[in-house]
Amino acid sequence: MKLNEQPVLQAAFFMMHPDLQSIKTLLDDRVAKYNQPAFVPNDPVSIPHRFTQKQDIEISGFFAAILAWGQRKTIINNCLKLMDLMDNAPHDFILHHQEQDLTRFLGFKHRTFNDTDLLYLLHFFRWYYEQHESLETAFTGEQNQLLTQQDRLEHFHNLVFSLEDAPQRTRKHVATPARKSACKRLNMYLRWMVRKDNCGVDFGLWDTMRMSDLICPCDVHVERVGRRLGLITRKGMDWLTAEELTAHLRTFDPTDPVKYDYALFGLGVEEKF
Missing domain, CATH: 1.20.141 (Chitosanase, subunit A; domain 1)
Incomplete structure (x- = not known):
């Protein structure tokens, strides 16, 4: 796929699945809310x-x-x-x-x-x-x-x-x-080390892994919100479940799916979604 084709195909996908567009809008809003320095002191x-x-x-x-x-x-x-x-x-x-x-x-x-x-x-x-x-x-x-x-x-x-x-x-x-572990804590660690943005939470120290490679950390809060939004359908929580969630998040942002970890966690812990 050519790089300039990706936004076009993504827009077509959301036209076919309008409910996912509303979920993306919700999660993008919460990323902006939680992926910022105020999140750091209590985490x-x-x-x-x-x-x-x-x-x-x-x-x-x-x-x-x-x-x-x-x-x-x-x-x-x-x-x-x-x-x-x-x-x-x-x-x-x-x-x-x-x-x-x-x-x-x-x-x-x-x-x-x-x-x-x-x-x-x-x-x-x-x-x-x-x-x-x-x-x-x-x-x-x-x-x-x-x-x-x-x-x-x-x-x-x-x-x-x-x-x-x-x-x-x-x-x-x-x-x-x-x-079969979902490896929540190590995936969170890799998010810290790999994700690069200007928001002041993650460090982006490592360059070999791409942000698109990362798997979303899945704790009980992320899992609960993910299931309510239909982003997780597998029974139980294991590695394949974490991959399933991440695959859905890639439809929202193919280059940085794990940024939505903040949104899912915030919705679960802070807002009791």
Whole structure:
């Protein structure tokens, strides 16, 4: 398809499906409302916004995303505690800490995520950042050979747990489509790292993945609103459901479907749609 043909075909599609045009109008309105700096302070994305160095944003953002389940206030407080334990310099701490420095993490807990999980992930990040400049290639592959989000997330999971002392219990905290997971938290993390706009929420640090590649993060709020709008028809919530939702969102914006995550989340949490 030629680039200039896309808007024409999209307009024809909406003429055939006028109900979708009204949904698009609703969601575009809510994107404008929620994808802005006022959204940041009360969301886990506020944690990486405390940093300016790329690697600090990557690491703090990863932990903020992995811990993002439960009440947002509790998530943010525990993430702030974790950053404090890393001397508010996560990349420097991971690369240069001594073994005795790790005792400060004993007893850390967020829901079912505990110090065993945390210590292993710190170990993995040290191993990884001693060899790489950015976490991006942990998803895309060394030669950027992984082209689908499913392949990238499966590769990331396998890489994280490739070290010989990887605890079995920690695997549940780093989701993978191979287990049919919708991978809500990792998809949210990738949205933070990849989406580029001038709205001040996402970071757009990574260039290999396109915004059109992203899969919409699906939590209970996004799922509920998506079903009410007819954007989700599959029973249950798994990887294929997240792909289905994203495919519908691509009819609204083929180049940036995941911007509608803010609209769906805002409608569900703030407006109880």
